[in-house]
Amino acid sequence: MTMGIRSARPPQPTLEMVAAAAGVSRATVSRVVNGSPKVRQEVVDSVNAAIEQLNYVPNRAARSLASHHTQSVALVVPEDMTKFFGDPYFAAVVQGITQRLDESDYTLNLLVASSDPRHKTMRYLRSGNVDGAIVISHHTGDDFVANLETTMPVVFGGRPTNHSGPDNYFVDVDNVAGAISGVQHLINLGRHRIGTITGPVDMPAGIDRLNGFRHALAAAGLESDAVEHADFTAAGAAAATRRLLEHSPHVDALFVASDLMAVGTMGVLAEQGRSVPGDIAVVSFDDSPAATSGPISLTTVSQPSKEMGFAMADLLLRLLAGDETVPHHNFMPTRLVFRDSA
Amino acid sequence: MTMGIRSARPPQPTLEMVAAAAGVSRATVSRVVNGSPKVRQEVVDSVNAAIEQLNYVPNRAARSLASHHTQSVALVVPEDMTKFFGDPYFAAVVQGITQRLDESDYTLNLLVASSDPRHKTMRYLRSGNVDGAIVISHHTGDDFVANLETTMPVVFGGRPTNHSGPDNYFVDVDNVAGAISGVQHLINLGRHRIGTITGPVDMPAGIDRLNGFRHALAAAGLESDAVEHADFTAAGAAAATRRLLEHSPHVDALFVASDLMAVGTMGVLAEQGRSVPGDIAVVSFDDSPAATSGPISLTTVSQPSKEMGFAMADLLLRLLAGDETVPHHNFMPTRLVFRDSA
DNA sequence: TTCAAACGTGAGAGCGCTCTCATCAATCAC
DNA sequence: GTGATTGATGAGAGCGCTCTCACGTTTGAA
Known part of the structure; x- marks a missing residue:
């Protein structure tokens, strides 16, 4: 490793230098820096003055090496x-x-x-x-x-x-309960052909929201095969929505596992001329800024992110x-x- | 600082331990770890074996303290x-x-x-x-x-x-040249009442793009007072666009200093029933994903972010x-x- | 007054590594 | 064969800090 630039930089002041400037030992400076209560106020002040004057900042590596933690x-x-x-x-x-x-x-x-x-x-x-x-x-x-x-x-x-x-x-x-509340709302609205765009099924949040969806349907004596998986992205959800609409054109409601995905879904719905919530009611999950970014604000399961x-x-x-x-x-x-x- | 959890963790192996395990000195292990060429292959192998076996990872703090760099x-x-x-x-x-x-x-x-x-x-x-x-x-x-x-x-x-x-x-x-090319395009399109939504004027990118806008107009013998400042956010741009439309309702083109801001602008335009590019042509800056996220894709000054x-x-x-x-x-x-x- | 406790401070040993030297063995030119 | 060179390794001194002790000084109780 060549020195070049690096060695041209002025060296940082050390604890030792502060100690010398304040006329005390390293240990005392260390105590002051770490806010130990057992140092005379007078000494604290003079040490702080020295710190100020030298523009001292403790070296993290050294501190962490000695103390075994990094903050x-x-x-x-x-x-x-x-x-x-x-x-x-x-x-x-x-x-x-x-x-x-x-x-x-x-x-x-x-x-x-x-x-x-x-x-x-x-x-x-x-x-x-x-x-x-x-x-x-x-x-x-x-x-x-x-x-x-x-x-x-x-x-x-x-x-x-x-x-x-x-x-x-x-x-x-x-997530299960959250999803249930969202889907329940769709059911209460009188929708019975409800589909869902899920999150990734290798993530608990994805799985649980899907389970909540199924629970809510089952509890209402409904069922659905309008289930498409996506990846918590808008683009992924858009593709999933296209697939879903293809196979299940008659859905009247959609539970989408995140707001961001719902943005993708809404785009596809608009593009296909399906009105929201008229033709298809949509509930999503998160209540992030994405929920209110589009032309139609999203009814969503809010989590306190x-x-x-x-x-x-x-x-x-x-x-x-x-x-x-x-x-x-x-x-x-x-x-x-x-x-x-x- | 109480010990609690922390002290319960098994200690990480050290260079010293690896050296002992491999039957060499610390220095040699250090050389192997840092890929020095001057160690016999035989020794390199045995050291690596020891490292593997002990699951050794060098301690950053110590390394950085000794070497004066942190990687x-x-x-x-x-x-x-x-x-x-x-x-x-x-x-x-x-x-x-x-x-x-x-x-x-x-x-x-x-x-x-x-x-x-x-x-x-x-x-x-x-x-x-x-x-x-x-x-x-x-x-x-x-x-x-x-x-x-x-x-x-x-x-x-x-x-x-x-x-x-x-x-x-x-x-x-x-940024100046970029903005000029964008605004020039608007002019070539036959637009003459061109406004702009700028970035923050305390940022070079904001200032330069505004300057480019002015240059391009001046070069074409045009001028404009339809200039509103925003902050590189969609919401900020939406507000700025409303102000601009209020004061200068007759603009037929808008140069917006970023794609994200243009998203805000497009929203307001749609809301006010102005068609794009029919009533108002829009050119923005960045060519980020935001440029193609909306219903109308944005003509934009692409920078290789x-x-x-x-x-x-x-x-x-x-x-x-x-x-x-x-x-x-x-x-x-x-x-x-x-x-x-x- | 006397001794103990409390307090404030300094000395010094490490933390785990890097890096310069010194060392020793093997190699080379003559 | 001799001295010089090269190459591989180890010894050991730090890097800048924390922290345990030991030490001296002050305080308070008996």
Whole structure:
């Protein structure tokens, strides 16, 4: 590794230099920096003055090496970049997480682990870069995170798939119940030929919402084979909707497993001249900004995405603080929001 | 800090342990791990076997403390979360950056530095967490990154604002020329009452595109006071469009400074019963997925966002490698893409 | 007044790695 | 065969911090 640019930079001041400037020992400066109460105010002040004057910032690597923690946590998203950026659900969750973290002195490391270098992600995680991790958008088969839990505290956003024991920590909503409430509303509206565009069936959220759909129909003595799978993207849902309409042209209502997907669905419906909610009533899931972005606002099962992010971070922070009393599961409420599409 | 959970975790194996297991010295293991050519193949193999067996992963903090580099770079976005996630432009840039980084052994740290804890972001950067930084979506007044350049190599996505010297590194497109080509197209179409929805005027991209608009008009002997400022969001653009239509109801064309904003504009136009491109022709900027997401596809000034991200990362990596010969500026080409809106 | 407790501070040993040297063996030219 | 060169390895000194102790000083109770 050539030096070039790098060595031209002025060296950062060290604890040692601050100590010398303030006329105290390293240990004392360390105490001041870490807010230890057992330093005389007078000394605290002079040390702070020295810190200020030298523009000192503690070196993370050294601190972390000595103390065995890093004051940062990872957000692992086993999803590709486009999907991650495309869905406002993630934006809300990340927002909630950072909001909680901003109150602490932890920082966030976002790892969007698209297919290729998962290996690299694991290395990163395991080489002591973070004290804990939050994993969201977790698919079956993403067991690459499984052994992560043996290394550090992990909180899942959404119930993790089977591979993990019952002692996992996670924040979720009751997707089954949420879906039931949405489909029930469709039924109450007098619709009886109800179809659904599902999420990926390798994700608990996808499976559970589909199960909720089936439960609600069964409870009403209805059934449906108008079921098409998609991938939580608008484009995927659009394609699925086309397939569904092809095979089941007579549906009068659609339960779509996410707002973003519903946007794709609405596009296809408009394109085919089906009016919403006239011809086809639509209920979706999330209540993200996508629900109100289109010409027809979506009736949707609202989940508190931002609060969920906040709760995930909060849970992790408490785990990190050694709090043994935290409950493993945190189910947050869903609520049906009535708008124009159904 | 209580121990609780943390101390329950099994300790990670160290270099020392690998050395012992392989019957060599620490130095030799270090050489193997870092791919030094001067170790006998036989020894390399036995060390690798030991690494494998112990499931060893080098400790980043220790490595970074000893070597003075971290093998990671930061992406700093002085923007709020919602804006960042909402704009597909960022998604493309980030994608390009990670693509380049995946080829290297650097990792990315995403810092979305919304208003509040900029201070925290600076601390993070300055405490030696990263070897270099990429700064995008840079506003005037974001001089909080200014002194960052004295600490580490920095590459800007988009020409930085004045505060920084001419020796900054950046990747950009010629926004003025791009805007001119777009507006010129509108003029060629025979439109003469052309308005514009601008980006933020505290951002070079906002200013330059507005300047391009003015230049193109002036060159054609036209002028316009139908200029409304927005903030690179769909909602902001929608509001701006309403204001514009109010004051200048007779415009027959609109140059909108980003695709995402054009989505907002198109919504308002549809709502007010103005046909596109019939009543009003629209040209926007970016050529992001947003350009083709609506019912009417957008004619837009295409900029190679993903490639730009790639170029930013590439530039930074070369700087980090001590390459003194890299050019400071990398202007990438724009190109007008013809679709339905104009 | 005397001794113990409490308090504030410093000395120094590590944390897990990198990297410069020194060392020793094998190779080479003459 | 001799001295010089090359090559592979190990020893050991840090990197900048934290944290345990030990130490000296102040305080308070008896």
